[in-house]
Amino acid sequence: xxxFTASTTAPVNIATLKYWGKRDKTLNLPTNSSISVTLxxxxxxxxxxxxxxxxxxxxxxxxxxxxxxxxxxxxxxCLQDLRDLRAKLEAQNPSLPxxxxxxxxxxxxxxxxxxxxxxxxxxxxxxxVVAISKLYQLPESASEISKIARKGSGSACRSLFGGxxxxxxxxxxxxxxxxxxxxxxxxxxPEMKAAILVVSAAKKDTPSxxxxxxxxxxxxxxxxxxxxxxxxxFEEMKQAxxxxxxxxxxxxxxxxxxxxxxxxxxxxxxxxxxxDTSRQIVKLCHQINAFFDEVVVxxxxxxxxNAVLYYLQENExxxxxxxHQVFQQNSGWDSKFSKQDLEVFSEYFTx
Ligand code: DP6
Numbered sequence: 001x002x003x004f005t006a007s008t009t010a011p012v013n014i015a016t017l018k019y020w021g022k023r024d025k026t027l028n029l030p031t032n033s034s035i036s037v038t039l040x041x042x043x044x045x046x047x048x049x050x051x052x053x054x055x056x057x058x059x060x061x062x063x064x065x066x067x068x069x070x071x072x073x074x075x076x077x078c079l080q081d082l083r084d085l086r087a088k089l090e091a092q093n094p095s096l097p098x099x100x101x102x103x104x105x106x107x108x109x110x111x112x113x114x115x116x117x118x119x120x121x122x123x124x125x126x127x128x129v130v131a132i133s134k135l136y137q138l139p140e141s142a143s144e145i146s147k148i149a150r151k152g153s154g155s156a157c158r159s160l161f162g163g164x165x166x167x168x169x170x171x172x173x174x175x176x177x178x179x180x181x182x183x184x185x186x187x188x189x190p191e192m193k194a195a196i197l198v199v200s201a202a203k204k205d206t207p208s209x210x211x212x213x214x215x216x217x218x219x220x221x222x223x224x225x226x227x228x229x230x231x232x233x234f235e236e237m238k239q240a241x242x243x244x245x246x247x248x249x250x251x252x253x254x255x256x257x258x259x260x261x262x263x264x265x266x267x268x269x270x271x272x273x274x275x276d277t278s279r280q281i282v283k284l285c286h287q288i289n290a291f292f293d294e295v296v297v298x299x300x301x302x303x304x305x306n307a308v309l310y311y312l313q314e315n316e317x318x319x320x321x322x323x324h325q326v327f328q329q330n331s332g333w334d335s336k337f338s339k340q341d342l343e344v345f346s347e348y349f350t351x
Contacts, residue, residue, distance in 0.1 A: 003053040004099065006135035010126035012044040012112075013037065013158045014194065014308045016253040016300060017237050018260040019167060021216045021226060026077075027175040028154045031216065032230040034167045035183065035237050036158045037310070039194060048108040048127035050135045056103035063108050063124075070106075077151045078129055079104070086136040099136055106131070125152030126159035146180035162186045164241045166234070189244050191313045197323070199277045199305040206271050208303045214267050221266040225259055246312055250298030253310060254285070257300040275305045280326075285309070288322050 013036040021031035039045075059079065061070045070079070087100035108127060129149040133140070142160045150157035150167075157179065158165040163186035170177030206214070215222050233252055240248035264271040274282075278301055285299045296315040299307050311319045 001053055001055045002097075003051050004097070004135060005049060005051040006131055007047065007049040008127055008130045008134055009045045009047045010123045010130055010159045011162065012039050012123045013155065013165060014039065014300065015155065015158070015302065016249070016298075016310070017230065017233055017256050018302075019154050020212045020260050020263065021222065022154070022212060024173075024175070025213070026073075027178075028074075028150050028152075029175050029178050030154055030167065030169045032226045033169040033234045034155075034158070035234065035241075036155070036165050036167075037192070037194065038159060038162045038165060038186070040162075040186070044110075044112045044123070046108055046110050046123040046127040048106060048124075048131040050128075050131040051105045052099050052102045052135060054098075054102055056105055059104050059106075061106045061108065064110060074125075074152050075128075078125065078148050079132070081148045081151065082129065082132045082136060082138070085133075085138050085140065089136070089138065104132065104135075121153040122155040122159045125149050125156035128152065129156070130160065143179045143181055147175060147178065150175070150178060150180075163188060166238065183238050184241050189241065193311055193313055193316060195309045195311075195320075195323075197281060197307040197309065197327075199275065199281075199307065206273075206303070211264065211267075211271050211273075211303055214271065215263050218268040219263045219266040222263045225263055229259055230256075247295040250289075250295045250310065253298040253300050254282075258282075261301060273303050273305060274301055278305045278307060281307045281309075284322060284326055288319060291322075292318060 015034050015036040017033070017035040019030050019032065019034040023029050023031050059070045061068045061075075070076070083100045090096045090098055090100055106128060108124060110123070126149045129145060129152065133145050133148075138145070146157035146160040146167075149160060154167070158167050160180050161182045164183040165180055166183050167180050168178065170179065172178070233256060237249065237252045237256075239245075240252060261274055264273055282299055285297050288297050289295050292315075296311055297319045298310045300310070301307055309319065309323075
């Protein structure tokens with residue numbers, strides 16, 4: 001029996017301008033455009049292999065060595081779209097094997113511990129969709145394929161590209177213009193680095209999908225954010241990236257993290273993703289910037305208490321010296337916090 005296979009890796013991306021809110025839940029259409037930085041391929045990534053054969057009797061997925069269900073509506077949506085594109089290709093080239101009708105076996109592995117408390121759905125769906133589109137030899141561009149990954153998990157569409165990526169929200173009701181595009185490749189700003197501070201490896205209490213819907217439905221501040229704040233910030237952040245203006249990029253990133261968490265707090269009942277340690281990291285970053293009288297570090301927090309810091313290579317020692325001082329050495333610099341407050345201290349670089 002012939003088995004056709006293809007493999008790919010997809011990296012984790014961390015939003016610097018947050019996606020928070022859907023205008024269409026089934027198609028995963030967002031209420032605002034967002035921007036992210038993709039971490040380097042060999043740092044945090046999902047490796048996925050897809051196989052298909054006329055002889056397979058059911059679709060199967062092994063995730064980190066365990067057989068998992070492929071039944072979720074989101075996954076089914078992605079598989080259907082990919083099979084439809086393959087069927088179109090087969091109709092144009094009748095000599096191609098009829099893979100669109102065959103079952104799939106998928107093996108997927110993360111190279112980072114799930115316990116690290118890092119969102120893996122973005123890299124996971126991106127890798128799934130790219131591996132199958134390679135297997136099917138689909139001619140569509142990465143932006144086109146990103147629309148399929150988006151249906152798996154919104155943020156997944158941004159993991160189709162390396163470097164600096166925008167997810168343009170689009171306006172079409174069918175989602176045909178809601179896609180990821182490259183803002184700049186990774187080598188445009190190779191000095192940029194990211195460090196992840198794992199404050200807690202526990203699973204988040206409010207998953208992103210339900211959290212954002214709760215905010216859309218109950219927060220007054222949310223309307224202000226999507227109408228007057230994010231559209232302007234989206235343009236400014238792209239400019240800051242293009243001109244490699246770290247101070248501007250950092251301020252926009254920190255302000256956007258704060259704005260997103262403010263809408264969570266403004267939801268009713270409120271949602272708390274950040275904890276005391278997270279807030280201490282925020283304070284510390286501002287203290288570091290004030291100490292050097294220069295913006296050398298930016299923080300951002302997703303739907304959980306863990307921080308991602310961005311800084312330029314040349315400032316690594318300055319930034320890390322402070323972080324270690326406060327969290328690693330029990331120095332008494334701020335006696336309230338110590339080593340125990342950060343479960344894992346890890347650095348992952350964007351280049
Ligand atoms: C806070 O992409 O996980 O990380 O589309 O429902 O799967 P779904 O949500 P998801 O939400 C990510 C939210 C965020 C911000 C971001 O990555 O832009």
